[in-house]
Amino acid sequence: MGRVLRRGRIVVALLSVLVLMVTGYAWDQYRNLTTGIRTSNALSGSGKSSGGDTNILIMGLDSRLDENGNPLPQDIYDALHAGDQQVGGYNANVLMLLHVPGDGSKATSISIPRDDYVSFPGSPDGTSKGKIKQAYGLAFDQAHRQLVAQGITDRATLEQRSRDAGRKEEIDAVRQFLGGVPVDHFVEVTLVAFYQIAQVVQPITVCLNEATQDSYSGADFHAGQQQITAAQAVAFVRQRRDYVHPELNFTDLDRERRQQAFIASVAYQLKQTGTLADPSRLSAIIDVAKQNMAIDSGLDLLSFAQQASNLTGGNITFTTLPIAGFGKDPAGEDVNLVDVPQVQGIVRNLLDGPPPADAAPPSAAPAPAAGGSGTVDVVNATSRTGLAASVEHALDGSGFTAGATSTASVSRKSTTIDYGPGSAAAAHTLSTLLGGLPVAQDTAVPSGHLRVVLGSNFSMPRSLAAAGSSAGPTAPPSGPAAPAPDTGSALDSISGGGIPCVK
Template sequence: MVTGIPGRTVTPAPSRWRAMAGWKKAGLALLLMFGVLCAGLVTVGFGLKHRYESRVQREDILGEGTHDDRRWESGPLNLLLLGSDSRDGEPDQALYPGQRSDTIMLVHVNAAREAATVVSIPRDSYVDVPAAGQAWAGGPNKINAAFAFGGAALAAETVAKLTGLPLDGVLVANFAAVRKLVDAVEGINVCLPYTVKSSDTGATWPAGCHDLDGKAADDLMRQRHGVPGGDFGRIYDQQLVVRALAERVTATSLLTSPTRLDRVLTTAAESLVVDRDLNLTDLALVLRKVKPETVQFVTVPFSDPNLQTPAGSAVRLDEAQAPALFAALREDRVAQWVAANPQSPPAN
C-alpha cells in the first residue's frame, strides 16, 4: 500500500498553474533545497527565514494527515520536485489541455541526512495515472499528463503509486525567474560530455566546460533535439545545471555577500509553490549537512524510449531495473544501487 497520499477527490489544477510561464527546464526548486536552504537560511540565521518563507506560495498538494513527524526527526525523506510546462501550440494540445510536469525529480535524503540522490523520471514514462474526477477516468498514460489532469496533487499521487514511496514534501518551480536566478549568482560553469546545439537560438556548446549566464543556461536546458539522446540528453543537461547551481550557491563568495544572497533567496522563494504542510525550517535543518559533492543523480532505467501507445510515443520503464531502483529508495540503500548500476551520458 502506498503511503503519503490519502484517498481523496482530485480537482482540476488551480488557475495559477495555468498562469505559470512554460519554461522547459529544471533546477530552481532543487537550487532552493540544496543551495539556498542548505547554505542560505542556515548561514543568514533562522531569524530571517520569515522574510523568505512569506514569499513562497502554498497549495494543498499532499492532503491532510501526510506529515510524519517521526520521518522528519530520524528517517529518510522523499521530496518531489516538479517543473511545469505549458503545452500551448504543441501538436497534442487538444488532447491534453493545460500544463504538464515537464521535469519530474524525486529527491531522496538518506536517514543519516548527509547525502541525497536525485532521481529523474522521464516525462513520457508510460505509467498508471489515477483518476482525476471528470478530467481523467484513470489508466495508463504518460506520467507528465497527470499534471494537466489534476495539477501537482495528481502528479504526486502518480509518483507515489509508481514508486511505492511516501512523499514528505512537494515543490513546484515557476521557471519564469530562472534567468534572474542564474544571473543573481553571477553565472554558472557547466561541463558537457558532448556537443549541444540549440534549435532555438542556433548557439552551440562543444564538449567541455562553459560559463553560462541566465539566458544561456535557459537555452541549454530547453534542448532535446540538438543533444544526444533527445529527451534523455535534456534530462542529463538538467542534472548538470542543477549541480552547477548548487555548487555556485554554496560558494563562499556568495554566502559572504548579504546583498547577493538576499537577491538569490528572494528570487527563489518567489518562484516556488510548495505543499501546505512543508515546513521550510525543518527542511533547512534536514539538508544542512548535504553538500553538492554528496548529491548523486540517476535516471529511472527504461527499456524502450519509443513505445507506441494510445497517448502517442512514450517511454517504457525497465520492468526489472526500475522496480529494483524504487525498492532501493524505499529501503534507503539507493547509494549502493547507484554504485552497482552506473549510468553513462546519453549517446546518439
C-alpha cells in the same frame, strides 16, 4: 522555443530548498522567506517516511503563468522567446524525488522521465493511463471545470484549488509508479523561475564532453568547461537535438542529465564563490522563490535546512530512472515504455540500500543459487570490440564465476540478463551490479548460469569501470554510423560536489 526551460526550472527549487537554507544569512531572512511563499494542503493525509528520512517531490510546471495564474511581464516573454500566456499548460515536465536520509548519509535525487507511460490512480478527465507529466494537467482541468460549474469565479481561488487537485494527482501518480514510496513534502516551481535565478547567479560554469550546436534552442558550446550567461543557460538545459553533429544522437533523457549537471554545478559554484554570503544576491533569489514557488503547508524549512545543510558540499547523487524503450500511446503520441517492477526495484535499492545478497525478490520462490554466485556468460551484441571480456573482468571479486564470452551474429539495442533454473536471486544481484538491467528466466540457460546479452545501450557502471578498463574499450568506436538512440535502460548517476561533464 515553445518548451524553453522545462528541464532547467527545477534549479530554483533546489537552490531555494537546498542552497538558500544552509547559510546563516538565509536564516536571518527565514521569516521574510516564509511570509511570502505560497503553501498548499494537497499532501494532507499522505503516508510519511520513517527513521527521520525525508522525501521531497519537486515538480516543474510547463506554464507561462505565475503561481497566481497571472501572465508574466512582457519583457520576460520577450527574453525567453517561449510564447505568451496562451502557450504551455500544466504538465509537470520536471519530476524529481529528493531523498534525504535521517542519519545524514548521502542524499539521492531521482529524476523521473516526463514521458514515462504510467497508470493514473484517480483517472482524471476519464484518463487511466498516460505520460506521467500529464497527471497534473488532467486533474487541474477536471477540477477547474467542476469549480466553475459550482459558481466559483474568483480567479485566484480557481487557480489554487485547481492546482491542488493537480498536485494531489501528480503526487499520487508518482507514489504509485515508484512502488508506494512516501512523499513527505513537495516543492512546485513555474516556468520563469529558472531564467530569473540564472540572471542572479550568472556567469555559470558548465562542462560538456563534446562541442555541440542547435539552432532550435540556440545552443552553441565548445567541449570542456566554459562560463555561460543566463540566456545561454536556457539553451544548455533545453537542448535535445544537434543536426550539426548527428552522431551525438540526443534524446529527451539527455536533458535530464543536463538538468542534473546544471544543478550540481550551480550549487557547487555558489558555495565555492561565497555567493550565498552576498545579501543582495541572496535577497534576489529569495524574491524569485516567493514569486514562482509553492510548497506544502507541512514543510518546515528551518527544520529541513538543519537536516540538509551538507548537500551543497556534494553529499548528493543525481540519478535518472531507466526506460525500457520508446513507443506510441493509443493517440499516436511518443511515450517512454517502462518496466515498472524494474523501476520499483531500483527505487527501493536507492532509498533503502540493496537487499542482502542471498535474498530472493519478493515474487520469487527461494532458490538454491544465492545472489553473488553462479556462472556468468556474456554475449556481445554491439560493435564494441572486447566489451564482453570487459564485463567479465569487471565482475572479478563479485562472487560470480566468469563463464564463456561470445559475439552475437546480430546487433541489438537493449541489454538483458537471462537466468536458468534456481538463479533468480543471483540474476537480480547481478542486475544491481550492472546498473539495474532487466532480468528474465530462460529455460535455454543452464541451471546455475546467467547470460548477459549486451546491447548498444549498455554503459559500464562507474563502480565497475575501473576494474574492466584494462580488458577492452567500453565506448563506441568512431565511424560514420550513428549509435542507437539512448533509452537510458542502464542506470546512470551524477555526483554533486563539482562541475560534472555531460553530453
